[in-house]
Amino acid sequence: MSDYKRLVSYIYEYVDGEKRESIGFVKVNARDGVCKIRIHMRGFYTKGQEPYRVYVFLQKRERLSGLLLGELESRNGALEWSGITESENLMNGGFGLGDSQGIYVEGEDHVYAARWDDFPVDVESFTPIRRSVRQTVDESSGRDASEEEERPEAVQAAEIALEAAAQEIQQPEEMLETGEETEEERCKKHDSRGEQWKYLENRFPVMRYVDGGGAVISSIRLDSKSLTRVPRDKWELGNNSFLLHGLYQYRHLLILRRQVEDEVSYYIGIPGVYNDREQVMASMFGFQEFRMLKEPGARQGSFGYWCRTLK
DSSP: OOOEEEEEEEEEEEETTEEEEEEEEEEEEEETTEEEEEEEEEOOOOTTOOOOEEEEEEEETTEEEEEEEEEOEEETTEEEEEEEEETTBGGGSSOOTTTOOEEEEEETTEEEEEETTOOOOOGGGEEEOOSOHHHHHHHHTTOOGGGSOOOOHHHHHHHHHOOOOSSOOOOOOOOOOOSOOOHHHHHHHHHHHHHHHHHHHTTSOOEEEEOTTSOEEEEEEEEHHHHTTSOTTTOOOOOOHHHHHHHHHHSEEEEEEEEETTEEEEEEEEEEEOOHHHHHHHHHTTOOEEEBTTBOSOOTTOEEEEEEEEO
């Protein structure tokens, strides 16, 4: 029998630290290691208003430490967020659903919160997590905090920029192929890649820069919403476990085009943080290269992309 957990809590507005009226709800469903979270609040954004940010929090001594989930979106006259993550490693933060105690929402001088047990929340003690959540959990359990490195600022910035998907990621078809190709087949596939790139280039923003080797790198960022707009015959994304893991954690991937003079190559990039363990896992699934966009080299704790050549 699968491990199943369901939580439903009301979200309340807090004014000067005091709990006021209910303004929405949060639903959590966890099964087989996958946690689905949905947040719904009354309200809408006015022109120029900054989006509200939502966090999942845990208690550490007298402080609430919050891990960013994303930004609420305006949908059908309400503010909503929904996403999927691992039950034992929420948003790759190092703690699980069982360690968490609720959600916290802030923006435009307004604060909202919900606890799984529906008790009042000490919102004035809330602090966004600025380093590894694992470090926070280890400190609370008595482990030496110096054992863990601080989370790189690049990762924090990337998390803030991530968009929460409103629907589950659909697993695409297998991209790995077996057998040898003829020169003619390779040429046809290369031409096909060029056509596929043009399709994406005409529909999504493209970022370009020159890397340390003088190559022109063009990249297209596809989040889980964008992927539903890309026909499978326009780009083969692959039923690859490492790829899908990156999508679940960071909610996006990159399609990259590298050009040096007349030589063009294409890559798929999966977001991640460079360390020895991840390097081994990435290599097992064909992602041999780690790229830090606009920065040379790869170092421990750096945020970047695990890349695999699309042949």
